Amino acid sequence: MLLKKRKRESAEINGSSMADIAFLLLIFFLVTTTINVDTGIGLVLPPPLEDDQEPPPIKERNLMNILVNAEGRVLMDDEPKQLNEVKASLIEFIKNPTNDPDLAETPELAIVSIKTQRATPYKIYVDMLDEVMGAYKDLRDEASRANYGVPFSSLQDESPQQEQIQDMYPKKISIAEGGDS
Template identity: 40%
Template sequence: MPKRATPEINAGSTADIAFLLLIFFLVTTTMDVDTGIIRKLPPPVEKNQEDVQVNNRNVLKILVNSHDLLLIDGERGDVNTLKTKVIDFMSLHPNDPKYPEVKPKFIKELGKEVMLSKGVISLKNDRGTSYGMYIKVQDELAKAFHEMKDQKSIQMYGLKYDQLIDQKKVKIINKLVPVPISEAEPENVGGE
């Protein structure tokens, strides 16, 4: 049987078409994954709500002024020492008046009462504080609490917090190490 030669379709331009598509996608899309510090804002306050009175001893006040300087509980502070200060503050010293009070809390998952610190960290910043500094402080606070969670986790399960796979254990650690950061209602602390 005579073989008839089928005329070949010229595919030389397919590459060009694909290139065009490729360039279109390169231009119109972005690759960056958004990362950041995820926080939850407190719900809006009602007008006639009374301020919750918190014992002075239970609060670690962090103030950031418009020159990006820190004031931790009335003393000049440094961002680099903030983490150790927070960890120290949140540690349990029930009989020392310098440290926050402790309260027992029943944890369902463990089936027993555990002593927890009543400490609260109050963060207040000026309108003139730079955003970079604010994030630095937030980051240091997050680091401090992360380290405490790690400690607790190693103590209880021999694993770091990030390495815990069992969601129940994660939940228990989260209950044992709460993150009591309170952001003050905005206020002009000291000029822009």
């Protein structure tokens, strides 16, 4: 009997092109991936007022009224201000270094109220909010440097130090709905 030895085809999958396929997929995902971080100005809205509920009484001196009108002009406590002046006057209002009877009693009591009108440009509003946030950031940084020698942002999240600084300068920002007047 003649047994012909047959050449068996190898049952292995040719793996040489695997790298190519993987590269192709890799490049596809590389191109479609966007690693972006969302950034923005955070804010906490106040709960809605009931109709019969009176707003809590606030001393006038502790309240800084900022009005941004339809033309994008800024009024701070009825004084017209440029956008770049907002930060400095806010810091003065919150800290009140000279114990002015018209400015906030203590930084904890200071409230910033932002009023807008329906036609206020959003860009101006954000710029103004940015200035307000900047004022608080500067104040917190200053307090943090004085107490712990590091800027506020390098304090650990939810640490007692961070909470202490936050209690010193709480961000009390109220967004009042705009009248059309």
